[in-house]
Every structure is written in structure tokens, then in C-alpha cells.
Amino acid sequence: MVAELGRILAPDRVLSGEAVARVYDCDAYTVERSKPTCVVIPHDTEEVAAVVKWCLSAGVPYTPRGAGTGLSGGAMPALGGVVISTKKMNRILEIDPANRMLKAQAGIANRRISDAVAGYGLHFAPDPSSQTVSTIGGNIAENSGGPHTLKYGVTTQHVLAVTMVDCDGEIVEIGSLVPGAPGYDLLGLVVGGEGTLGVVTEAWVRLTPVPAAVRTALAAFPTVRDATECVASIVAAGVIPAAMELMDRGIMRALTAAFGLTYPDAAQALMLVEVDAEQGEGLDPEQIVADQMQAVQDICARHSAISVEVAQNEVERQKLWNSRKKGIGAMGRLAPSIVTHDGVIPRSKLPEMLDFVYQVASRRHVGVANLFHAGDGNLHPCFYFDDRDPKQVEAVVEAGEEIIKRCLELGGSVTGEHGIGVEKSDLLGLMFTPEDLDLQDRCKRIFNTGELCNPCKVLPNQKGCVEHKKRWKGVGW
Amino acid sequence: MTRFLPESAEKVSQAVLASEALEVRGSFGYKIGYRIPLEQWDWEWLDIAAEKAGRVHGEAPVGWDPAVWADTMTLAKRLAGKKRPPALAVLSTTNLGGILEFSPEDQTVVVRAGTLLADLQKVLAAKGQCIPLPDPEEWGDALSGGPGTVGGMLSMNLPHGLSAQCGSWRDWILGLEAVLGSGEIVRSGCRVVKNVAGYDAMKLFVGARGSLGIVTEVTLKTFPLAARPQCRAHFSGLLRTRPSWIQRTLPTDFQSAKKGLQEFLVAADEASSTLWASVPRELSPERFPSDWVLCAKRRAENVPISDPAQIRLMKRAKSLLDPAGKLNPGEFGFL
Numbered sequence: 096m097v098a099e100l101g102r103i104l105a106p107d108r109v110l111s112g113e114a115v116a117r118v119y120d121c122d123a124y125t126v127e128r129s130k131p132t133c134v135v136i137p138h139d140t141e142e143v144a145a146v147v148k149w150c151l152s153a154g155v156p157y158t159p160r161g162a163g164t165g166l167s168g169g170a171m172p173a174l175g176g177v178v179i180s181t182k183k184m185n186r187i188l189e190i191d192p193a194n195r196m197l198k199a200q201a202g203i204a205n206r207r208i209s210d211a212v213a214g215y216g217l218h219f220a221p222d223p224s225s226q227t228v229s230t231i232g233g234n235i236a237e238n239s240g241g242p243h244t245l246k247y248g249v250t251t252q253h254v255l256a257v258t259m260v261d262c263d264g265e266i267v268e269i270g271s272l273v274p275g276a277p278g279y280d281l282l283g284l285v286v287g288g289e290g291t292l293g294v295v296t297e298a299w300v301r302l303t304p305v306p307a308a309v310r311t312a313l314a315a316f317p318t319v320r321d322a323t324e325c326v327a328s329i330v331a332a333g334v335i336p337a338a339m340e341l342m343d344r345g346i347m348r349a350l351t352a353a354f355g356l357t358y359p360d361a362a363q364a365l366m367l368v369e370v371d372a373e374q375g376e377g378l379d380p381e382q383i384v385a386d387q388m389q390a391v392q393d394i395c396a397r398h399s400a401i402s403v404e405v406a407q408n409e410v411e412r413q414k415l416w417n418s419r420k421k422g423i424g425a426m427g428r429l430a431p432s433i434v435t436h437d438g439v440i441p442r443s444k445l446p447e448m449l450d451f452v453y454q455v456a457s458r459r460h461v462g463v464a465n466l467f468h469a470g471d472g473n474l475h476p477c478f479y480f481d482d483r484d485p486k487q488v489e490a491v492v493e494a495g496e497e498i499i500k501r502c503l504e505l506g507g508s509v510t511g512e513h514g515i516g517v518e519k520s521d522l523l524g525l526m527f528t529p530e531d532l533d534l535q536d537r538c539k540r541i542f543n544t545g546e547l548c549n550p551c552k553v554l555p556n557q558k559g560c561v562e563h564k565k566r567w568k569g570v571g572w
Numbered sequence: 573m574t575r576f577l578p579e580s581a582e583k584v585s586q587a588v589l590a591s592e593a594l595e596v597r598g599s600f601g602y603k604i605g606y607r608i609p610l611e612q613w614d615w616e617w618l619d620i621a622a623e624k625a626g627r628v629h630g631e632a633p634v635g636w637d638p639a640v641w642a643d644t645m646t647l648a649k650r651l652a653g654k655k656r657p658p659a660l661a662v663l664s665t666t667n668l669g670g671i672l673e674f675s676p677e678d679q680t681v682v683v684r685a686g687t688l689l690a691d692l693q694k695v696l697a698a699k700g701q702c703i704p705l706p707d708p709e710e711w712g713d714a715l716s717g718g719p720g721t722v723g724g725m726l727s728m729n730l731p732h733g734l735s736a737q738c739g740s741w742r743d744w745i746l747g748l749e750a751v752l753g754s755g756e757i758v759r760s761g762c763r764v765v766k767n768v769a770g771y772d773a774m775k776l777f778v779g780a781r782g783s784l785g786i787v788t789e790v791t792l793k794t795f796p797l798a799a800r801p802q803c804r805a806h807f808s809g810l811l812r813t814r815p816s817w818i819q820r821t822l823p824t825d826f827q828s829a830k831k832g833l834q835e836f837l838v839a840a841d842e843a844s845s846t847l848w849a850s851v852p853r854e855l856s857p858e859r860f861p862s863d864w865v866l867c868a869k870r871r872a873e874n875v876p877i878s879d880p881a882q883i884r885l886m887k888r889a890k891s892l893l894d895p896a897g898k899l900n901p902g903e904f905g906f907l
Contacts, residue, residue, distance in 0.1 A: 277904070278886060279780055333799045538776065
């Protein structure tokens with residue numbers, strides 16, 4: 096396999112061996128692992144097509160991979176075979192500032208797109224936490240979100256068209272540079288298809304003007320309930336913040352331990368809120384954000400806020416954002432391991448849901464801290480524990496399942512932005528009936544009728560996958 | 573002709589299973605002929621045309637306008653080898669109305685597909701919410717993307733005057749229930765604003781013009797009325813005009829396209845580079861790279877899709893979700 100693929104690409108662009116197999120056996124979801132036979136590093140769409148055609152003729156499974164920051168195992172080569180890495184496909188192909196769009200290869204890091212067009216006053220709006228490394232191809236596969244999705248939407252709202260190597264090895268273009276074109280929304284399936292509907296190799300993305308004015312504030316509340324109710328009031332008042340994030344006492348404790356950040360003693364929750372405005376006809380963006388921030392401050396006061404700190408300049412703004420962006424990293428100070436969950440509930444159920452999370456954690460004797468996209472109702476409870484103690488691992492796994500099930504009971508979803516991958520495919524059956532899952536299977540078969548393109552992901556009980564599930568667990572530990 | 577007026581998804585499913593072919597009515601925004609509706613496929617006329625085509629080898633017979641003849645040939649070729657049309661039944665979603673759940677604090681509403689958008693907007697407005705479309709009383713039918721039922725407007729997915737600022741149906745839809753052409757009642761999505769659980773099947777029904785399934789219930793994200801941006805489109809003031817030509821271009825081509833349509837313009841929205849016009853049938857306005865057009869009364873030209881890969885994938889989707897081709901046969905001209 097290595098020799099044949101080496102002839103298609105170049106011998107030094109086919110990696111194999113024990114070390115390579117170990118590096119590429121999982122993504123940022125490390126609980127399940129499976130080793131590839133080799134990793135190929137194509138330079139362009141034609142090379143990807145040649146590799147895919149070889150895999151099809153040889154009956155070898157293949158799995159596309161970007162930066163490997165995915166949190167549900169989407170880039171794990173579930174049945175071994177070939178990993179197609181896009182890491183050398185990182186060129187910008189075309190910038191069209193007048194039409195606010197850019198074409199790049201799939202392996203470019205999300206952040207590099209924004210950097211490349213900053214001079215035009217534009218940026219690529221989706222901003223997952225991994226954006227300095229995660230690739231546009233990976234963002235498209237997972238339909239990635241980020242803090243600013245509240246106002247700007249997720250990846251699917253920012254992709255115009257893709258070039259893809261389909262499951263027959265042919266190069267196809269899907270989507271339209273002029274959005275809203277007639278016909279079925281096939282691009283809507285490919286974005287969020289978790290890399291199972293073909294290998295996206297290039298994309299035209301939409302660029303958004305950098306806001307002309309921004310105001311950011313960090314408010315502290317005496318109870319989590321006050322904070323969550325404040326979130327609801329801000330939205331009800333007709334303010335659409337660019338971001339609205341919540342952190343609880345557990346996150347504050349970690350931030351204090353790790354970075355010496357301090358918060359009012361009585362604070363049980365922090366809310367980071369950002370409002371922004373674009374340059375518009377006859378409207379002063381500075382005035383708009385000032386008015387919106389005043390409205391936010393008034394609402395915070397009504398919800399018993401202990402303090403509301405408004406950033407006066409960019410340095411202060413970045414400082415406030417640290418409480419959000421460094422939250423997960425800081426958790427490392429509390430315990431050797433953390434598991435971050437990703438559930439969604441209707442926003443009004445946030446207070447009730449958080450009470451439930453705390454109950455579960457205390458009943459199962461595990462530590463929990465919460466940091467989440469409150470505006471979207473997207474919850475990220477982080478359990479911290481010692482993974483050398485199998486009892487703690489078991490408690491954390493069970494706690495996670497309890498929380499996800501509660502999300503569903505409250506009318507929510509098993510994942511808001513991390514995806515199904517291999518991690519949650521068994522949970523889909525809790526959310527959907529067999530008929531609903533059959534509809535999803537039909538959607539998959541529009542693109543993928545075989546079993547070689549990124550197998551065993553998303554849908555449960557796929558042919559040839561069930562017997563492998565046990566093998567994946569714990570391979571790396 | 574059989575007429576179905578189902579009042580539940582189960583009844584819709586029964587109607588689908590009992591029919592050879594179904595045209596979904598009352599479900600579409602307004603009767604635009606952007607598709608070739610079955611009743612306009614004049615089968616007898618096409619039979620004659622096909623027969624003549626065989627005899628005169630493509631030359632227009634005496635008394636036929638060559639352009640009309642060419643269109644006829646295109647349709648006849650498409651029909652070649654097909655049997656007589658199946659018995660057509662009509663299904664209207666008139667009795668599938670009503671708002672099932674509205675949660676202003678979550679900004680979500682669950683509504684049955686046959687509900688008129690105007691009725692939904694009234695209920696939402698009472699709690700300071702809306703679906704962010706321009707008000708048809710102020711901006712007319714063209715710029716408001718309607719009027720019609722929620723299911724119909726979502727199925728047509730016509731452009732509107734706030735799409736650059738507020739997005740469109742694909743951005744507002746959180747979940748839906750539909751009856752597939754194969755009769756199953758299925759759901760996709762859920763009631764929260766952010767969700768990546770599984771394949772985004774619901775997106776397939778937006779703009780599908782009822783050709784994959786009959787949408788019976790929709791969950792939508794609502795928008796604060798106070799934050800709905802002002803529509804900034806240029807508007808002729810002709811409230812009830814139904815444009816025969818809708819064109820969207822790249823921003824850099826917008827002014828040229830607008831100039832070309834000048835005297836026929838109904839509305840023009842620079843923010844989304846969209847033009848609505850009433851263009852006489854004999855005129856062919858200029859086209860631009862990457863643009864797209866929806867038009868009426870232009871026969872084969874009404875078919876808005878020409879990319880072979882897209883046609884292949886759409887046909888595959890159709891054969892998977894509506895295997896017997898029962899729903900809105902003739903849709904898009906090739907389904």
C-alpha cells in the first residue's frame with residue numbers, strides 16, 4: 096500500500112510506521128483510537144482524487160483529517176486504512192474583496208483566512224476556540240461554532256461553495272458563489288457531514304466586515320440563576336450581542352489558581368457580553384454599541400449584578416476575554432484530566448439544567464465547572480478528575496450520560512458544536528426514531544453509497560463497525 | 573380529481589400512500605410557474621409535438637414559432653419513453669394550520685406548515701418577536717418573499733429584502749416534520765438554536781418545492797421585532813406585483829444588471845444583489861457570471877439548474893426520498 100501510494104504522490108509524502116500510526120490513531124477525542132496503515136499528504140485536489148481512486152479500487156478505507164482538533168473522533172481512521180491529511184493543502188487560491196469572498200484549500204487554518212483579509216477590513220466570522228490551528232476543511236466537516244455564532248451564525252452560514260472529491264473519486268463542485276440559488280441545498284448537507292460525504296479539498300468562504308465598534312463587559316452575579324435570567328432578559332430586550340458567555344464558580348476557581356485572576360467573593364457566575372456594530376448608513380457605530388451596552392448594564396443591575404466591568408480599550412477587552420478563553424486551560428490546575436461535554440437546551444431551561452448538573456456531580460462525587468455559550472443554550476460542563484482511578488472515570492462517564500439525557504428531556508440536542516463522530520453515534524437513537532435515522536441514512540446515501548469514505552461515523556450500527564467498537568476503547572491507555 | 577385536505581401528518585401519509593401522483597397546493601408562496609406545474613404540462617400537445625418531431629426531424633412545422641418549437645422539443649425529449657401521466661391527486665395543507673408552541677424567551681416557535689405567515693407574524697408580534705421578513709403591506713409581495721403559508725414559503729425559499737441582514741429560511745429553521753414520498757413521517761433537527769446531531773436533513777426540504785416530502789410542521793427561530801433592520805431595497809411601490817424575473821448576481825455585477833432591467837424593475841436590493849422585475853416574455857435580460865435567475869412563463873428557460881453534477885445529485889436525492897416520483901412530478905423540469 097505504502098509503495099503504491101508513494102508512486103501516486105511521492106514516497107516522502109506517504110508516512111507509515113509505528114510512530115505515525117500512534118500519532119494519527121485519534122483526534123482531540125482520545126478515548127477511542129484506531130491505527131491507520133499509512134498517512135498520505137496530497138498537495139491538491141487532483142492528488143486527493145488519485146488517492147481516493149486507488150483506495151476504491153483496492154477496497155481500502157480512507158479518512159480525511161485536518162488539524163486533528165475535533166472533539167468527537169471524526170478524524171479517527173475507524174477501520175484503519177489511509178488517513179488523507181490536508182496539512183500541505185494550505186494555500187489561499189483567490190481573494191475577491193469586492194465580492195467579499197475568498198477561495199482556499201481545505202487545510203488552511205481558520206485564523207489565517209482572517210489574517211489574510213484584515214487589510215480589507217474583512218474577516219471570516221466563525222471563531223471556534225481552536226481557530227489558530229483548526230482547518231477550514233475540518234470546520235466545514237463539523238459545522239464549527241464559536242463564541243460569536245450568537246450573532247454571526249455557524250460555519251454553514253459562511254461557506255458559499257466547496258470542491259469535493261466524491262465517493263467515486265470524482266471531483267465535484269457544490270454550492271454557488273451567489274447564495275440562495277435554486278435547487279436542493281446539497282451544500283447544507285456537506286457542511287456538517289463530518290467528512291463522511293466526500294473529501295472537501297477547496298472552499299469559497301464568505302467574508303464579513305470587521306465590526307466598526309465593539310464593547311465588551313464582564314458582569315459578576317451572586318447566583319447562577321441571576322446570570323442565566325439576565326441572559327434571557329438581554330435577548331428579550333431585543334439586543335443581539337455578538338457573544339454572550341457564562342462561567343461558573345468552578346471556572347473562576349481554576350482561573351484564580353492558574354493565572355491569579357481575581358473575582359468578587361460573592362460571585363457565583365460571570366457573564367461575558369460583547370456587542371458590536373457595522374459601519375452603516377447614517378448610523379454611528381460607536382453610538383450604537385454605547386446605547387446597547389447601556390441597555391445591557393441596566394438589565395444586569397436589575398438582575399442583581401455585583402459588578403459590571405466595561406473594557407475601555409483593546410487591552411482591557413482582551414483581559415476580559417481571558418476569563419473565557421483561558422477557562423478550559425486553567426482547569427488543568429484542578430485535576431489531571433478533564434472531559435468537556437457539549438449539550439444544548441432551550442435557553443429558558445438553563446437555570447434548571449445547571450441545578451441538575453451540580454446535583455449529578457455531587458451525587459457522583461466528581462468535580463464540575465461550567466463554561467458555556469449561554470446565548471445559544473449550548474452547555475459545556477467540564478468534569479475534572481484523575482483518570483488513573485477507574486472508579487472516577489466510570490463516575491465521569493455516567494455523569495456525562497445523565498446530563499446528555501436530561502438535555503434531551505428538556506427538548507435539546509446531544510451536541511451543539513462538537514459533532515457525533517464515533518463518540519455519540521449510540522446517543523442518536525435517544526434523539527431520533529428509527530424512521531428519522533433512516534432519513535439521515537438516505538441523506539448520506541445521496542453522496543456515499545459505499546463503506547470506505549470515513550466509515551463508522553455519525554450513524555449507529557453501520558455494517559462492519561459494530562464489532563470494532565470494543566477494540567477502539569482504551570487502545571491508547 | 574381526488575383532493576386531499578389532511579388535518580394531520582398521519583392523514584398526509586395516508587394520502588401519499590393512496591396516490592399515484594400528488595401535487596401539493598396551498599403550500600406554495602404564490603403561483604409562480606418557476607417550476608413547470610403538472611397542469612401546465614400539456615400532455616396531449618406534447619404527444620403531438622413528439623410525434624411531429626419524429627416526422628419533421630426537428631424543423632419547426634408551418635405555423636409554429638421556432639423558439640416555441642425548440643422549447644417544445646426540449647420538453648418532448650424529456651418525456652420520451654415516459655408513459656401517460658399518472659392519475660394526479662391534489663393535496664392542500666389548508667387544514668394543517670396552527671401554532672403548536674411559542675416560547676418568546678427561547679425565541680422558538682413550533683408551527684404547522686399550513687399556517688399563513690401573516691397569522692404567525694401577528695402572534696409573534698404580540699410578544700415582540702417576528703420572522704425577519706419585510707412587511708408585505710409596506711414592501712409588497714416581491715420583497716417580502718411571499719405571501720403564503722410557512723411550509724410553502726420555506727419550500728419555495730424565494731429571496732426577500734432582508735436576506736443579507738437576517739438570512740433566510742435555511743438559517744431560521746431549527747427542526748421539521750415531513751411526510752416523505754415513500755410515506756414515512758420523519759423528523760429532523762430539534763427545538764434548540766444550535767445543533768449538529770447527525771446529518772442536517774431538514775436543509776434538504778428548504779427550497780425543494782415539495783418534491784422530496786410534504787412538510788407538515790416546522791420549528792423556527794424567531795427574531796426580536798425591535799432589532800429587525802430596516803429594509804433598504806429600492807421599491808417601485810407596486811404592492812401586489814408578482815415578478816416574472818428574479819435575478820441575483822455577484823455584488824460587482826449588481827449595478828449593470830439593475831441598469832439592464834431598469835424599466836421593468838419591481839424592486840432592487842443592493843445588500844443581497846437581488847433584482848425583481850416584470851420582464852416581457854420576448855426579451856432576454858443579460859446574464860452574469862455565477863448569477864442565477866428564477867423566471868416564469870419561459871418554458872424550458874424556467875428550469876433554473878444546468879450543472880450536471882447538481883442535477884445528478886438532486887435526482888439521487890429524489891430517488892431516495894421519493895422513490896416512486898409521486899410528489900410534484902415535473903418539479904425543476906427534471907424531477
